Amino acid sequence: MDNPRVIKLQHKEHSDHARWALSQYRKQKKKKEKNAEVRSIAELSRAIDTNTKAISKKLSLLRRNACKRKAQAIETNAKKRRRVTLGKYRVKKVKCTEKASFLKCYNRRGGPSGLIQTHDWFSMI
Structure with a gap:
């Protein structure tokens, strides 16, 4: 086993494997970051949609004047x-x-x- 060619060959295989492992790690890391970004964008869009709906409901209530609000409350509470x-x-x-x-x-x-x-x-x- 004192053959220098075997040692060089093992060293080369190890360095190739290390290079390949590092590139795979970088690819996986980029993929995770991209997926996390896509997920965060989807979550943000969902949150924006829910906030928009809530704000539109509040605005529609504010647009109605007090008489209409009172009449609507009485109408919904009364039995039809x-x-x-x-x-x-x-x-x-x-x-x-x-x-x-x-x-x-x-x-x-x-x-x-x-x-x-x-x-x-x-x-x-």
Whole structure:
């Protein structure tokens, strides 16, 4: 093993391997930095989008004046009544004590003003 050619050959192989390992390390490091940059850009864009949405909501609230805001709050809190179109269903006039009955409000002609408001209880057949 005292052959100088073997020692030089081993030294050359080691230096080639070290050079290759260093270049691979540099490539991996550049790739990681690039991926981190892309990830950070994506995260920033997501954060900007969420902030933009929040700001637009706040601006829309500020644009409404106080009366509109109060009216909207009352409207959303109030219960909405369901409208039933009686023409779609077969109904009969009943007393208010029966089950599944509902009150129908309608106007009919008559009286001093020309219209009388009438309420009747109906039930689906």
